[in-house]
Amino acid sequence: MNRQITQEETEQLFQFCRRHYVYHYDVQIELVDHLATAIEGQWEQNTKLSFDEGLKNSFKKFGIYGFSKIKSQKEKELRRKYNRLLWHFMLDFYRWPKVITTFVCTLGLFLLFQLIEQSRWIILGYLVLLTVGTMFYYFGIHIKTRLKIKPGKSFLLADQYNRASQAFVLVINLPNFCFHTFNLLDSHSIQNTWLLLGLSFFMVAFSVLLYGQLFYLPKKIKEHFIEQFAEFAL
Template sequence: MNRTITNEQTDQLFQFCRDHYVNHYDIQVELVDHLASAIEEQWEQNPDLSFHEGLKNSFKKFGIYGFSKIKVQKEKELRRKYNRLLWHFILEYYRWPKVITTFVCTLGLFLLFQVVDQTIWIVLSYAALVFFGVLGYHFFVFKKFKLKIIPGKTFLLSEQFEKVNSANVIASQLPNISYQAFNMMETKTVDNTWILLALSFFMVALAVLLYGQLFYVPQKIKEHFLEQYAEFAL
């Protein structure tokens, strides 16, 4: 009968990961599974091999950087995963039937540019709306999405949640960026129809992007966390 990893040895593998500076539980689970499988494979060839010797041999395969490469790789995977989800969400607004809403908003902005003499006031009003909207979100809405985890556990997935929301800091600079852009052009009005149409498209697309970044992606991260680690949520 082949030897298998015991519960006590599994606990030792978790402690081994913590001793090697792997503090995120979701990465620990992945590494413990990998180490346990590697040790059991060695036992198939050499049943008398000690657990600690098998662990030592398995750890050597990770190379000079140890477990750090696994964390970096996992971070990239999570980033790509939620970036794909975000882009899928955005593209939905440029496909039927949601494209109707996007088209109407873009056309409405374009017509507003035709009516108002000074383009800068529409752009600055939009930038201010985004700024106060993001500010209000972080003070009043963000806590509804925030992951509540039992003390003593950290997860890379929860860190990804924080990074998704911290990425919206640029929105707070939008009024200043818009004002500086018009100063560089030394004008307050844009007369070119194609530029106004492109500006309308950009402003609507940015609104969709921010909505996806602030609401859709955090909700997905929270759902995925509860699916995988519900026992660690408060």
């Protein structure tokens, strides 16, 4: 029977990963699996090979930057995965039946632009509302519902959660930026019907995107974390 990695040797592989600056537990799991498979593959060819020699040979295959490359690859995979989820979430609002709500909101905003002459103040009011709402989300909702992990381990998936739920940082600077921008514009320059229609579409789409970024995506990541690492969640 071919020799297999023991529980004690598995723990040594985790320690080996930590010594080589891989601190995220979910990345360590993947690396340990790669190393264990490689070592057991060597034992099939040479049963007398020691664990340390097998580990040394397996590590050589990763190269100097092998571990960091796998970490980077894992980060890219997570970003692509959750970017796709966010994109599909947003597209759902432009498919039946949610498209009705999206259409009504866009049309309502466009009619508001038609009724109010100073369109730029609608935009600034919208941005201020976004900022206030986002800050309320962070201090009133996010802090209470955030992903909580037992101390002692870090996770790449948890980092992804933090990036997804902290989009408010981008929003809080929008009103100040837009105020200075629109002060430079003539108020009549944004009365074009097609421009206002496009602006209405963009504002509604951005609202959907922000909602997905702040609520939908963190919720999904939290669910996936609990599915994979329930023993580490608080």
